[in-house]
Structures are given as C-alpha cells and as structure tokens.
Amino acid sequence: MNIMVRIFMVGLPLFLLASFSGIAQTLSLEQLLDSAQAYDNKEIDVQAEVLDKLTQEKGYWLNLGDKGVSLGVWVDKEIEISNIARPGSYAINGDIIRIQGVFHSSCKEHLGQTDIHAYRISLVEEGSLRKERVLPHKKFFAIAWLVSFLVILGVYSAKELLEKSKRRSQ
C-alpha cells in the first residue's frame, strides 16, 4: 500500500475526531442556558456576538448575544480585551468572540446573576459595519403614499373651501 494512502487512512479519522471534539466544546448560548443546571460552576467554552462592553472599576461586562439569547460575561481588568471594540447594534455586526471561563447559573459574587467569569477571550471574527442602503421598494412606497397624500389633501381642502363659500352665500 502506498505510504500516502496509509497516512491518509490514519490521519483522516484523527483529523475528524479532533475537529469534532473542537466543535463539541464550543457551545452556543442557547445550549448553555437550556442546560444551565448541568453546566453550573463548570468550565465552559462558548462563542457568541458581543453586544456591549461595559467598562467598570474592577473589570468589564461583556454582554453576549446569539439568536435572541443573551448573557453577561465578567472579565477581570487583568485580561486584555482592547481588541474587542465592536459591539453589535443596528448598523454593526458585532465581534464574534470565544469565551473560556466558568459558568454560574446564579453567581454569588454578582447578586445572583447568571454569568460567565472568563479567563480567556479570543476574537474569532472581527465585527463589521453594515452599509445601509435604502431598499428601492421603500423609496417607491414612500413616494407613492406621498403622492396619494397630496391628492387626498387637495380633495379635502377643496371640499372645505366649497363648504365655507356655501356657508358664506347662505
């Protein structure tokens, strides 16, 4: 058998295994919160979009969001996160980050909030500015309704004037 084929036969399953376990480790927020009890006080690895970065005295709160599910991540001042600078909003697709840390379904340090205390944060995908272009049909509808409005306003004013002159002639 060709040496290349042998390497391939051994290498492929190993590669698949490695990539599979990699995927299995990174959770979505939904998966995490759905089995909050199972992950309570355990080390977890999640990936989500940054929605906000609240800078406080002792550290930062990173609010993460993914498909309508959101969660706060507490980050100590020592951890460097200056590269995470694009929180998501209307015009911005926020940074996608990977958080390794400990999940608390009810954190004793933070008044019982559900949170993650991060020990490692890495930027997976830098956020981007969403270029906003007005959709052509919106412009069309706005103009169409503007024209109708002007016509109807014209009819209304004419009717008012007519009634006024009628009253005057009476």
Add this chain to the structure above:
Amino acid sequence: MIFSPTKDDLSSLLNILGKLLCFLGLLLLIPAAIARLLAELNPFYDFITTFFICECAGLILLIIFPFKKEPDYSLAFLLVAFLWLLIPFFGALPLWFSGHFAGFLDAFFDSMSGFATTGLSVIQDLDHLALSVNFWRHFIMFLGGQGIIIVALSFVAKTPAYGLGLYVGEAREEKILPNIISTARFIWTVSLLYFILGSSVLFAEALRAGLSFKKALFHSVFLFMAAFDTGGFTPQSMNVSYYHSLTIELTTVVLMILGSFNFNLHYFLWMRRKKEVIENIETRTFLVTFSLLFLVLNIDLLSKMNLSFIELFRKGFYQVITAHTGCGFSNISISQLKAWPKGALIFITLAMGLGGGIGSTTGGIKLMRLALLGKAVVSEVKSWIFPLRVRVYEKYHHLQDMILEDKRIRLVFIVFFFYIASYFLGAVIGVFCGYPFLESLFESTSACANVGLSVGITSSSMPVALKITYIIQMWAGRLEFVSIIAAMGLIFSSFKK
C-alpha cells in the same frame, strides 16, 4: 336599553376616528426625526410612509364622513373599544416594515402589547433593532399608558362631558379635578417631573455602569417610559440584567410603584397630604397583598433553592413587584424563572392577576376591586353570623369615606368574574396548543393583566391561535372589559331592532 345609532351618529363617530388617525400620524414624525438624526435610513422611510398612510386614511374618513353632531354618549364605549384596535393596527406598520417580525400579526401583537402597556414581545433579533424603531416600541407604551389618545379625543370632542364619557370607557372613570383639561394638565405636569427625575437618575447610573453616552441617553428614556407606564418592553433582549446595576433595578422599582398608583394619590402626594395616601384603601390593600405574596414566595424559594439573603431579595422582591405593578421587567432570565419551584410561579401569577391601583396604567383585577370584594364577603359573613342585628354598612376610604353599595359590588363582581374567566380561558387555549397548564396560566394572566412577564411561551414561533388569544386578552384587559361588554350590548341591541 335598546339603542340604535342614527346615521348622523355613525358619521360623526367615523369623523372623530379620522381626526385621531391624523393625530397619530403626526406622532410618527417624532421617531422619523430620530431616525433621520441617527442616519437610520430604512426606518426613516418606514416612519414617513406610515405617516402618509395614517394621514391618507384619516383624511378619507374626514372627507366621506362629516361631523354632524356629538355622537350619543352610549356610543363612547363602541368608539373606545374600536379605537383600541385601530390605533395599534396603524402603530404596528413601522414595526412590520422594520423586518424584525415574522409577519404583520407579530407586529400587531407587539403594537397591541405596547399600547396596552403589557410588554410581551415576539420581536426577532431585538439586539440589532434600529434605535428609532426601539424608541417607537417604547413610545407607544407611553402613549397608551398616559392616555394620550384620550387627551387627543377630549380636544376633538366639542363638549367636555363627552370627553369624560370616553374616559369612563377607557376605565379611567375617576377624575382628579373638576374637568378633563385640568386633569390632563395635572397628569402631564406630574408625569413630566417624574420623567425628568427618573430618567436623569437612570441616565447617570447607565453612564456609571459603562454604557456609551448615546445608549445611556436613549435607554434611560426607554426604561422610564416602560417602567412608569408599567409597560415592560426593554431595549435589549437581556432585559434589565443588561445593565448589571442594582441602582437601575431599584430605580425601576420606584418608577413602577409610582406608575401603579391611582393618579389621585399622586395629587395628594404632591399636595403633601400624606394622610390620604396612608389611609387609602388601595395603598393598604397593596401593602397587605404585596407583603403576603413576598413572604410566601420567599418561604417557597428558600425551602427549595439555595439562595443567599441578598439574592433572595433581589430576585424574589423584584419579580413580585414587577408582577404586582404590572410592569413586567425581569432581572432574571426566562430559564431561571422556569427553574423556580411551582409554588413560586403560582404566587407570581397571583400577583400579576391582582394588579395595581384603579385609574393607573396597570392591568389586572386591581386593588380597589379586590378590597371591595373582601369587604363584601366580610359583610355577608357577618350577616350570617348575626342575622338579627341591624345591618351595618361597610365603609372604606378612598379620597373620602365611602359606603359600600350593593350596586358597586355587583359591577365589581362582574369585572372580577371576567378577569378570572379570561385568565383561565387563555390557559386552556394554551394547553390545547400543547403547553403545560401552569405555564399557560402564567402567560395568559400576564397577557390579560397587561404585565408582560413570560415563562417562554410567547415567541414568534408560538401557534397563531395563541397569538390571537393573547392579543384579544391584552385588548380586553386594557379596557377592563367594561367598554367591550357595553359595546357588544350596543351592537346586539341595534341588530335586534
């Protein structure tokens, strides 16, 4: 009462509707201006388009249906009931256009929820919603809660008495001052003061918590409107936990309690007549029901979960107060709430069902009715125990000492019955749609009592039948059934003829 409206009545009614639509259209220019300032182009077009649509519809009504005469007083109920469907319908348009809803029904759901100051939401991807659209979501709670529609009506209607009739239809039967204009003026002055105070505190704290200037500014206004009008929408999907701030949570507590007060009490509070506030039957009832519910909830939570004192206070207290005042903010996630023991969920459901003060923006049965029912039961039991004694009338204090009359009790009982029936009917429909009974009852009560807390049933993926059920419940609950019953009677009697 058999009444059949004349053609003139209907013409004038539709004329009033037309004027109101034109007025609603003007209000849309506020979010349009915000969208323009923030360079949110698509929402800008959405608001402008909706503005034109409202003006077109309004003007067509004005052209076809001239104002003939003041519509008959009994038609006020019909007008109000219909208005509360029509205004949310048009208010839903910019939400629908935003593309954040699965369809028009979903947008209408959120619009009704907003105008009725409920707070249940089926919006998708809230965290990427344009600020101007988010403003509109919160602004409609303010409009629905502050009775803007009614204030507008009072200007449209020619005689003050008629405006007052509409007030009754909208379940705000108690006037503070002799006429509606000065009532409105007082409500507005006080609300403005609360607004300045409340949103400044929220703004300062949001800045301290680390929000950007723009976000802090908008969110403080949003939170104020949602809390004071006991609405319960929040600008982000994380709800009030977004801010990680106890101060913000406490500020919202103060605001929602103020919002759940009968507006008469604000008047006495501002006149420094504290005695009235303390002696008022509603304040007393609130203290009793709140303390009881908070106590049993804490016992239940403590016996089943391992919570520290501060956690217990933060979670238990906040959830009971937000449920009881009908606000619907939450500082715990839905999955956390779901993990609570069944008993705790039942107590929260109870708090929601009871509601706040009469003549406030809260929904539910309301403290006054609860107190009067309690008194009626006590008086009845007394008459069984001492059948021979001369009957002593039960008294209660609300602005003045009042005597409990049988007529009043009957009306209270009818409304009470409708609320309870609606809570359970909604729960049964929920069960038919495949949800567990307790969760269905929780969600149905939340919708009908205009609260907005959720155990996760409300979402864009829930069955259409349930969406429609909740919409009807929010609408009927906001009108406290009274004008709906009256309107239905009116339609029925005019057909009978």
